Amino acid sequence: MTLNAFLFQALNGLSSASGLFLIAAGLSLIFGVTRIVNIAHGSLYMLGTYIAYSFATKIGGGLGFWGGIIATAIVVGMLGALIEFLLLRRIYRAPELFQLLATFALVLIINDAALYIWGPEDLLGPRAPGLRGAVEIFGRRLPSYDLFLIFVGPAVLLALYFALARTRFGRLVRAATQDREMVGALGVNQAILFTSVFALGAALAGLGGALQVAREPANLATDLIAIGDAFVVVVVGGMGSIAGAYLAAVIIAEVKALCIGIGVVHFGMFSVNFSKFTLVAEFLVMAVVLIARPYGLLGRPQAAVRSVAEPEDPIRPATPLLKALAAVVLALLLCLPLLAQNSPYLLILGIDVLIAVLFATSLHFIMGPGGMHSFGHSAYFGLGAYGAALLVKWLAAPMGVALIAAPIVALGGALLFGWFAVRLSGVYLAMLTLAFAQIVWAAVFQWEELTGGSNGVIGVWPPPPFDKASVYFLLALVLTVIGVLLLRRFLFAPFGYAMRAGRDSALRAEAIGIDVKRVHWLAFAVAGCVCGVAGGLFAFAKGSISPETISVGRSIDGLVMVLLGGIQTITGPIVGASVFATLQDMVMRQTEYWRALLGAIILFLVLAFPQGIVGAVAQLFGKRRKGQTP
Amino acid sequence: MLSVESLSAWYGAARILFDLNLEVGRGEVVALMGRNGAGKSTTMKAIMGLVARRQGVLRFNGGDISRMKPYEIARRGVGFTPEDRRIFADLTVMENLDVGRQPPRRFADGAPAPAWTPGKLFALFPNLAEMPNRPGGRMSGGEQQMLTVARTLMGNPLLVLLDEPSEGVAPLIVEQMANTIVELKKEGLSVLLSEQNIHFARLVSDRVYVLEKGEIHWQGTMAALDANPDVQTTYLTV
Numbered sequence: 002m003t004l005n006a007f008l009f010q011a012l013n014g015l016s017s018a019s020g021l022f023l024i025a026a027g028l029s030l031i032f033g034v035t036r037i038v039n040i041a042h043g044s045l046y047m048l049g050t051y052i053a054y055s056f057a058t059k060i061g062g063g064l065g066f067w068g069g070i071i072a073t074a075i076v077v078g079m080l081g082a083l084i085e086f087l088l089l090r091r092i093y094r095a096p097e098l099f100q101l102l103a104t105f106a107l108v109l110i111i112n113d114a115a116l117y118i119w120g121p122e123d124l125l126g127p128r129a130p131g132l133r134g135a136v137e138i139f140g141r142r143l144p145s146y147d148l149f150l151i152f153v154g155p156a157v158l159l160a161l162y163f164a165l166a167r168t169r170f171g172r173l174v175r176a177a178t179q180d181r182e183m184v185g186a187l188g189v190n191q192a193i194l195f196t197s198v199f200a201l202g203a204a205l206a207g208l209g210g211a212l213q214v215a216r217e218p219a220n221l222a223t224d225l226i227a228i229g230d231a232f233v234v235v236v237v238g239g240m241g242s243i244a245g246a247y248l249a250a251v252i253i254a255e256v257k258a259l260c261i262g263i264g265v266v267h268f269g270m271f272s273v274n275f276s277k278f279t280l281v282a283e284f285l286v287m288a289v290v291l292i293a294r295p296y297g298l299l300g301r302p303q304a305a306v307r308s309v310a311e312p313e314d315p316i317r318p319a320t321p322l323l324k325a326l327a328a329v330v331l332a333l334l335l336c337l338p339l340l341a342q343n344s345p346y347l348l349i350l351g352i353d354v355l356i357a358v359l360f361a362t363s364l365h366f367i368m369g370p371g372g373m374h375s376f377g378h379s380a381y382f383g384l385g386a387y388g389a390a391l392l393v394k395w396l397a398a399p400m401g402v403a404l405i406a407a408p409i410v411a412l413g414g415a416l417l418f419g420w421f422a423v424r425l426s427g428v429y430l431a432m433l434t435l436a437f438a439q440i441v442w443a444a445v446f447q448w449e450e451l452t453g454g455s456n457g458v459i460g461v462w463p464p465p466p467f468d469k470a471s472v473y474f475l476l477a478l479v480l481t482v483i484g485v486l487l488l489r490r491f492l493f494a495p496f497g498y499a500m501r502a503g504r505d506s507a508l509r510a511e512a513i514g515i516d517v518k519r520v521h522w523l524a525f526a527v528a529g530c531v532c533g534v535a536g537g538l539f540a541f542a543k544g545s546i547s548p549e550t551i552s553v554g555r556s557i558d559g560l561v562m563v564l565l566g567g568i569q570t571i572t573g574p575i576v577g578a579s580v581f582a583t584l585q586d587m588v589m590r591q592t593e594y595w596r597a598l599l600g601a602i603i604l605f606l607v608l609a610f611p612q613g614i615v616g617a618v619a620q621l622f623g624k625r626r627k628g629q630t631p
Numbered sequence: 632m633l634s635v636e637s638l639s640a641w642y643g644a645a646r647i648l649f650d651l652n653l654e655v656g657r658g659e660v661v662a663l664m665g666r667n668g669a670g671k672s673t674t675m676k677a678i679m680g681l682v683a684r685r686q687g688v689l690r691f692n693g694g695d696i697s698r699m700k701p702y703e704i705a706r707r708g709v710g711f712t713p714e715d716r717r718i719f720a721d722l723t724v725m726e727n728l729d730v731g732r733q734p735p736r737r738f739a740d741g742a743p744a745p746a747w748t749p750g751k752l753f754a755l756f757p758n759l760a761e762m763p764n765r766p767g768g769r770m771s772g773g774e775q776q777m778l779t780v781a782r783t784l785m786g787n788p789l790l791v792l793l794d795e796p797s798e799g800v801a802p803l804i805v806e807q808m809a810n811t812i813v814e815l816k817k818e819g820l821s822v823l824l825s826e827q828n829i830h831f832a833r834l835v836s837d838r839v840y841v842l843e844k845g846e847i848h849w850q851g852t853m854a855a856l857d858a859n860p861d862v863q864t865t866y867l868t869v
Contacts (some may be wrong), residue, residue: 172726175719176727176730180719182701185701185702186711187730187786188705188731190702191702
C-alpha cells in the first residue's frame with residue numbers, strides 16, 4: 002500500500018469514527034448516570050436512519066434535508082424519554098442481568114416495528130444538498146459528505162464537553178455518575194435527571210443514524226451491528242468517559258479502515274486477505290484493551306454499586322418429592338419413542354428441547370452459582386457444532402468421534418476465553434464474553450475455505466441406526482441426563498461450594514484459601530465443555546450448521562431460558578429451556594413478528610416474575626408454609 | 632421542627648432500629664450518642680429516606696415526610712451530611728457546592744431560613760476559600776468534611792443531619808466543626824448530630840438521646856448526662 006492510499010484510508014476511518022462516536026457517547030452517558038447498559042441503543046440509531054429517510058422522502062418537504070436530520074434527533078430523543086419513563090424506571094433496582102435483558106427485548110420489538118412500518122427492503126435516502134460532490138485528496142476522490150462527517154465527531158465532542166463542564170445539568174450528570182443517591186439526598190429529582198440523560202443519549206444515537214441516511218441505506222440489520230460496534234468503542238474508551246469514546250471510536254474505525262486498505266497480502270506461499278479481518282479486528286482490539294486496562298483507556302474503576310437486593314438463598318439438594326417427579330418425567334421421556342410412533346414431529350421437538358436443556362443448564366452453571374453473566378454462550382455451542390461438523394466434512398469422521406470431539410473443541414475455547422473473562426465482572430464480563438462469541442461467529446463467517454462461510458456445513462447426518470428420530474432422541478436423552486447430573490455433581494462438591502463462595506464474596510473466599518479466579522475459570526471451562534455436547538448434538542440433529550445458528554441470538558435465547566425458569570435453582574434452567582424451546586417451535590414460528598412476541602415475553606417476565614417460573618412457584622409454596630407455622 | 636414516632640428500619644431481613652421516638656426543636660442542637668453499631672447512622676439515613684425499608688411517622692416543619700423520597704425530603708429543608716462525606720471526587724469545590732444549590736426556604740411560620748451563598752460559606756470555612764477549583768478527590772479528610780457541610784448548607788436547610796462530624800479529622804478541624812455548629816444554631820437552624828465523643832457533644836448539644844442496639848435507652852439534657860456517670864459507662868465509654 003502506498004503512503005497516499007494509507008492516508009486516504011485513514012481519512013475514511015475518521016469519517017466512520019464520527020458515526021461510531023455519536024452512538025457510543027450516548028450509550029456511555031446513559032450508563033454513567035443510570036448504570037444501565039442500553040442494548041437498544043443500536044436500535045435507536047437504526048430508527049434514526051429510517052426516520053430521517055421518511056422525513057427526507059415523504060414528510061419533510063418544508064424541513065429540508067438538514068431540518069429533517071435535526072427533527073429526527075428530536076423524535077428519537079423523545080422516544081428515548083418515553084422508554085425511560087415507561088420501562089427503565091421500573092428496573093433501576095433490578096439485578097443487572099434483568100436490565101440487559103429488558104433492553105434486549107426492546108431491540109427485538111423495535112426491529113419488528115421497523116419491519117412493520119418500513120418493510121424488509123433496504124431504503125436509500127437522498128444525498129445531502131450542497132455535499133453531493135467529492136474532493137480530491139491524496140490522489141483519490143473522497144465524497145464531500147464524508148469530509149463533513151469527519152468534523153461532526155469532534156464538534157459533538159466539544160459541545161458535550163462544554164455542556165458537561167459548564168452547565169448545571171452537566172455538573173449534575175457528572176455528580177450522579179459518581180454517586181446518584183447522594184445527588185438525590187441533596188434535593189435533586191433523579192427521575193427527571195435520568196429521563197433527560199436518556200433522552201439526550203437517544204437523541205445522539207438518532208442523530209448518528211440520521212446522518213448515515215445520505216451515505217448508506219437504512220437496513221434492518223443495522224441495530225445489532227451498531228450496538229456491537231458501540232459496545233466495543235465504549236468498553237475500549239472506558240464506560241462513562243466521553244473523550245474515551247471518541248478516542249476509541251477513532252482507533253476502532255482506523256483499524257477497520259486499514260484492514261480493508263491492506264487487502265490481500267502475500268507471505269511467501271500464503272496469502273492473507275486482511276479485509277476479511279474487519280469483524281475480528283475490532284473485537285481483538287477490545288480484548289487486548291480489556292486485558293491490559295480492564296476499565297478502558299480513559300475509564301476508571303466503577304464504585305461498587307450499593308446492592309439493594311436481598312441475598313440469594315443457597316442452592317439445596319432436591320426434595321424427595323422433586324426427585325420422584327424427575328424420575329417420572331425421565332421414565333415418560335424414555336417411553337416417548339414408543340408413544341410417539343405416529344407423530345415424528347413430537348420426537349424432533351423432543352430433541353430440540355433436550356439440546357436446549359443442555360445448553361441452558363450449562364449456561365446456568367456459570368451464571369447462577371458462578372455469578373458470571375455470559376452474553377456469549379453461543380461461542381461454545383458453535384465450537385462444539387462446528388468442531389463436530391468439520392470433522393465429518395473434512396476427515397469423514399464417524400459420529401461417535403465427532404461427538405467426542407465437540408466438547409473437547411468447546412473446552413479448548415472455553416479455557417482460552419474463560420482465562421480472560423474471569424478477570425472481569427459485571428457488565429464488562431458480559432461484554433467481553435459477547436465479544437468472544439462475535440469473534441467465533443466472525444471467524445466462521447469469514448473463513449469460507451474451511452467453514453463454508455454463510456452457507457455453513459451441510460450433510461452432517463447421523464449414520465444408522467441413529468438416523469431414526471426415535472433412536473437419536475434416546476441418544477440425546479442419555480447425553481443430556483449425563484450432562485445435567487455431572488453439572489449437579491459439581492455444584493454439591495466442594496468445588497461448587499468454592500464457586501458460590503467466590504461469587505458471594507471474592508475477598509472472603511480468597512482469605513480462606515480459595516483461588517477464586519482459578520475456580521471460576523475451571524467452572525467456565527466445564528460449562529463450555531458441556532455446552533459443546535449440545536452443539537455437537539445440534540449439528541447431527543439438523544444435518545447442517547450455519548453461522549446464523551450460532552449468532553448472538555442464541556446466547557440471548559439461553560439467557561431467556563435461564564431467567565424464564567429462574568436462576569436460583571437447578572430445576573430452573575431445565576424447566577425454562579423446555580418451555581422456551583416448545584414455545585419457539587410451536588408458537589413463534591407461526592407469526593412473522595415472532596421477535597416482537599419474544600421481546601414482549603421477556604419484558605413481561607422481567608417485570609412480573611423477576612425470580613422466574615420455578616422461583617415464583619417456590620415463593621408461593623414458601624409463603625404458604627410460613628403462613629401455617631407462624 | 633422534627634418529630635419522629637416509632638421509627639423502625641431494616642437492612643435486608645435484619646431489623647436495625649426498634650420504634651425510636653425523638654424530637655428536635657427549632658434552633659435546637661440534639662446529639663444522638665452511642666457506640667459503633669448502635670444505629671446512629673441508620674437513624675439519620677432512615678429520616679432522610681435512604682433506607683430501603685422503614686416504618687414510622689416522621690413530621691417535619693408542619694408536614695408529613697414519612698412516605699417521601701430523599702429528594703422531596705431534602706426539598707422540605709432537611710440537609711444530610713453523611714458520615715463517609717460522599718464528596719463528588721471528580722467535581723471541584725465550586726462544582727460540589729453548585730450540585731447542592733437549592734432555592735431559599737421558609738419556616739412553617741413564614742420566617743425565611745438563612746440563605747447561603749458560596750461567599751458566605753467561604754467566610755465560614757476559610758480553608759475552602761483557598762481551593763475553589765480543587766477536585767474533591769484531592770482534598771484532605773478535614774477539608775472534605777467542611778465541604779460536605781458547606782454543600783449541604785447550599786440547599787438552605789432548616790435542619791441539618793450531621794453524621795459523626797468529628798470522626799477521623801484532626802483536632803483543629805474538630806474544634807472548627809464545633810464552632811460551625813454553634814454558628815448554625817445562632818442562625819436559627821436545628822441540628823441533629825450523631826456522636827461517639829462526649830467531649831465534642833458537650834461543646835455543642837442542648838439535649839441527648841443515647842442509643843444502644845437500635846433502641847433509645849436514655850434521654851435528657853446535656854447537663855443531665857454530664858451528671859450521670861452510670862449512663863456514660865453503660866452506653867458510651869469503650
